[in-house]
Amino acid sequence: MAHHLLVRLRQSLITLVLVSLVVFAGVRALPGDPALALAGEERSPKALAAVRHAYGLDDNIAVQYWRFLSHAVTGDLGTSSRTGQPVTHAIAQALPVTLELAALALLLAVVLGIGAGVVAAVRKGRPAEWFANALALLGLSIPSFWLGIVSVLLFAIAVPVFAASGFVPFGSDPLDNLRRMVLPAIVLGAGLAAVVMRQTRAAMLDSLSADYVRTARAKGLARRQVVGGHALRNSLVTVVTVLGLQLGHLISGAVVTEQIFVLPGFGKLTLDAVFTRDYAVLQGVVLCTSTAYILINLVVDVVYSLIDPRIRIGADR
Template identity: 55%
Template sequence: MTMLRFVLVKLGQAAITFVLAAVLIFLGIRALPGDPALMAAGEEATQEQIEAVRAELGLDQPLVVQFFGFLGDVFTLDLGDSYATGASVLSMLTTALPVTIWLTVYSVVIAVVIGVVLGLVAERYRGKWPESFANALALLGLSIPNFWFGILAIVVLAVTFGLFPASGYVEFSENPLRALYYLTLPAIVLGTGLAAVIARQTRASMIETMGTDYVRTARAKGLSRARVLLRYGLRNSLIVLVTIVGLQLGGLISGAVVTERIFALPGIGQMTLDAVFNRDYPVIQAVVLVVTVAYIVINLAVDVLYSVVNPRIRMEGMA
C-alpha cells in the first residue's frame, strides 16, 4: 500500500509539472519573433489574406482562449496541422519520433557499457596506467563538443576508413541489423558525454564502496578484489547509475538535434529546425511538449526505481 501511495503522489506531482510546463511552452512559443500567419500565407500575400489565415488558424483570439484550446487539443491528441506543409503534426511526430528514440536508447546502451567498464578499470587499477588512461578518456569525452566529434567521426571512420556510413537511416522494421549499423556512429557521438560522466561517477562510487567495513570483511573472508568489486561495488553503484541516466536521458533526446542534423537522420531534430525557421507553432509546440513529457516520465521512472533499489528512499519521500 505504501508503494501505491508513493506512486500516486509522484503521479500528482508529474501532472502539476505538466500543466505548468504547458503554460511555459505556450507562452514561450508565442514570444518568438515573426508572424506565423505571414509564413503560412506566403511572402506575397495581401494584408486581407494574412488576416484571413490568422482567423483560420485561431491566432486572432485572446491568448487565454488559445491556451485552453491548445490544452484541450493536447489531451485529445489533436496536435493540429503544420502551418508550413499542412500535414498532421501527429503523423509527423509518429514518423520522426521513433528515429530519435532508437538513437537515444542506443546511445544510452553504448554509454552505460563504456562508462561502467572505464569506471571498473579505473577503480581496479588505481595508481597504475590503466586508471590514468581511463580517466583521460573520460576527460576527453567531457571536453569534446558533439558537433565537432560528429564531424571528426564522419571524416575519419566513415570517409577515410569506410567503417560506417556517413549519413542515412534504415527502418528497424525493414532490417534491424542494418538499422543498428547506420545508427552506431551517431549513437557513439551522442553517448560520448554520458559515457564520460558515468565513468567518473562509477569510479568515485566504487572507491567509496570498496572502503566500507562490509567490503573489508568480505576481503578478510578470502573473496578476491575482482569478485568483491563486481558483487558489492557494482551493485551499490546502481543508484548513481540510475541517477545519471535519468538526468541525462531527457537531455539526450533534446540534444539529439545536433547529431541528427550532422548525420542527416529524419528525427525530431530536423523537424524542429525546419519548424523554427518557418515559425510553425503547432510543430514547435508538439516537439517541446514531447520532450517535456519525456523528462517527466523519465524522472517518475527514476523515482520509482529509487524506491525499488533502496526502500529507505520511498519511506523518506512519504514522511
C-alpha cells in the first residue's frame, strides 16, 4: 500500500509541475496588455515601462516563470494588481464558498445518484426504473444556467422558499446559509446526480448477473446482503471513477452557478481577474483548482485500493 501511494504521489507532483507551466503560459496567452489596464488613463511610454518593471512584466518569460514557481512553492501567489491584496487572501475568502457549494452538490449527487441507480437496477423493467431513467435524462439534458434561472423564478420569487442570491457564512447563521446554498447546490449537482445514476445502474446490472451474486443467492443470503454487500460493493469502483472524473466539471460548473446566484466564490474571482487582466489572481485561482483536481484523483486512486485490493496488487507488481 505504501509503495502504491508513493508512486501515485510522484505522478501527482510531476503533473502539478506541468500544470503550473500550462497555467503560466495560458494566462500570458490572453489577448491584451495587462500594463495598459494597470496604467489607467496615464498611458505614456514611461508610465507603461514603470508598470511593467514594478510587476516584473519586463523580465524574460523563463525568469517570470521561475519566480512564479518558486514563490508558489512557499505559498506566495503574488499580489493582486486590482486590489493590492495578497492573492492568498482573496482565495481564502472565496474558497469556502465554492467548497461548500461543491460539497453540497456532491452530497446530493451521491445520495440521489447511487440510490436511484440501485433502485433502477433492482427494479429493472418496472415503473421505478422508468421514473429514475426519466429523471436522469432530464438532469443530463437541461443546461445548468437555464435550470438556475428557472429555479430562482420558481423557488425564490414566485414561492420564496429559498433566497435568490447572496451568501451568509454557515458559522454566522446556519439556517440562512442553507436557504442560500441549497438551491445552487441542487442546480450544480443535478447533472452529476444523473451521470452517477446511469453509471450506478449499468454497473449494478453487470454485478447482479455475475456468478458470485448467483452463488450468494443460492446460499440463501438475504436480498439486502446480496444487493448491498456484494453487488453494490463491486459496483463502487465504477461509481468512484465517475465521481473522480466529474468533480473537475463540478468545480468548473460552479463558475456559472455562482454567477447566477451571486455567490462570492471562485467564479466571481476568476471573472474579475480575467476582465482586469489580473495575472496573479488568475494564476492563483487556476493553480488552486488544478491542484484540487489532482488531489481528488489521488484520493480516488487510494479509494480504489480500499474497495478492490486487486488494483493495489496489480499496481505494486
